[in-house]
Amino acid sequence: MAMDYFTDERHESLRAEVREFAEKEVRPHVARMETDRQVEFELSRAIARRGWIGVTIPREYGGLGLGHLAKTVIVEELSRVSGAMGAVAQASQLGVAKVLHFGSAAQRHKWLPRFASGESLPTIAVTEPESGGHVLGMAGTARREGDEYVLDGRKWFVGNSHIGDVHGVVFRTGPGSRGLSAFLVESDRPGFRTGTLGSQSGLHGFSFGEIVFENCRIPAANRLGRESQGLDVAYSSSTLYGRLNLAAVALGIHVAIVEDTVRFAESRMLYGKPLSHLSNIALKLGEMQSRLMTAKLAAYHASHLLDHGKACDAELMNAKLINTEYTLDSARNAMEIHAARGLQAEFHIERYLRDATHLYPPAGTSDVQRLRLGQVAAGTYGKQWSVELSGLAGWAWSELAQREAQAEADAERSMRATLLSIPLAG
Ligand SMILES: Cc1cc2nc3c(=O)[nH]c(=O)nc-3n(C[C@H](O)[C@H](O)[C@H](O)COP(=O)(O)OP(=O)(O)OC[C@H]3O[C@@H](n4cnc5c(N)ncnc54)[C@H](O)[C@@H]3O)c2cc1C
Structure with missing residues (x-):
C-alpha cells in the first residue's frame, strides 16, 4: 500500500476500495453515459449507498468520520474513471457541509444519518x-x-x-x-x-x-x-468543501490524463520507435508529471490542514486554482501528444478536456481565487472560514486528534519499555 506524507493506512485502504468500485461498477458505463447524456440515477445512488457522501460526518451520526483528506481520496478515485461520478459525490458531500456547520441539533439528527447511509442526497x-x-x-x-x-x-x-x-x-x-x-x-x-x-x-x-x-x-x-446567515452558509460551504471537492475532481481527471497519455506514447510507434522516445514528447510528459505532483501536493496539504483545524483558507484557494489550471494545461498537452486521435472518443482525452473545463466556474473561478490570494498577500483577506468553523465541526477533527494522541502515547510507552529493558553498564 503506497502511502505518502499525508495519507495513512485508512486512506489507502479507502482508496483501494473506491478504485475497485470505480473500475468494476463505473467504468463499464462510461461510454454509454457519454452517448445517452442522461442523469445517472442508479449509479449515483449506488455511490451514496457505499457511505461515501458521509465521509466527513462524525460516527455518532452514522458517518465514516474520516475527514477531508479521505473525502479528497474518494472524489479523486471516482473522477479518475468518471469526472461525472466524481462530481455527483462531491456535490452531495458539499451539501452535507451546511447541515454539519449550521444545522440545529434536530436538523443534524434528522438529516446526517440519512446522508451517511445514502438514503437522502443533499445539494x-x-x-x-x-x-x-x-x-x-x-x-x-x-x-x-x-x-x-x-x-x-x-x-x-x-x-x-x-x-x-x-x-x-x-x-x-x-x-x-x-x-x-x-x-x-x-x-x-x-x-x-x-x-x-x-x-x-x-x-x-x-x-x-x-x-x-x-x-x-x-x-x-x-x-x-x-x-x-445565508451568505455565511453559502461562502463557508464553498470555501471549506467546494474548493477542495472541485480540486479533487480535477486531480482524478489529471491522474487519468497522465496514465492514458503515457500508455499511448509508449504504444504508438513512430519512425520505428515508441512516440515517447521523441524528445519533445518526453518533455511534455515530464511537464505533465511535474504538474500532477504539484497539484496533488496542493490538494492533500490543504485537506490535511483542514482536518487538523488549522487556518488554511489560502491553501484551499490555491488547491482549487492549481488543480483546475494544471489539469487543463495537461489536457492540452495530452491532446497534442495524441494529435488527431485525441479527438476520438475511444481515447478519452477529449472527454477529459471537456470535463475539466466544467471545473473552472464553480466555487470561485480561477480569477476569483487569484484575486482572493492577492488579498491574502496584501493582508486584506477577511474572515478565515477554516478557523471560524473549526469549533463547530470540532467533533469531526477531535476524533482524529484523539487517534494521533493515542499513537504518540503508545510510541512513548514502547520506547520507555525498550529503555528499561537495556541493562545499565557497571
Ligand atoms: C459543474 C458545475 C457545478 C456547479 N455546482 C453548483 C452547485 O452545486 N450549486 C450552485 O449554487 N451553483 C453551482 N454551480 C454554479 C457556479 O457556482 C457558478 O457557475 C459560478 O458561481 C460562476 O457564476 P457564473 O457562471 O454565472 O459566472 P459569472 O459570475 O457571471 O462570471 C463571469 C466572469 O466574471 C468573472 N467574475 C465574476 N465575479 C468576479 C469578481 N468579483 N471579480 C473578478 N471577476 C469576477 C468570472 O471569473 C468569470 O470569468 C456549478 C457550476 C458548474 C459549471
Missing part, C-alpha cells in the same frame, strides 16, 4: 441566472408567514439538481448582505419542481440544472442557522 443551491460569482445579486425570495416561509425563485447550475432529495437553498429575506437566509427544502414539497437540465458539453451523467420554487411553503424550522 446546495445558491446560483441564479443573474447571480453566479455575484452572490448578492440573487433575486429569489423567502417570505415569513407565521410558522412558515414561502419561497419563490429559481436556482440553476445546481449540482445533483435532479437527484437531490433535500436542497440547501439560499434566498433573500431582506436587503443587503445580511438579507440572505438559508433553508432546507425537501424535493417532494408542493411548489418545488426540477426545471431544465441544460445542455452542458461534459460531465454527462451528472445533473447540474435548474430547480424552481413557486409559492413553496416550508416550516420555519427548516431554516438553517439564523435569519441573515
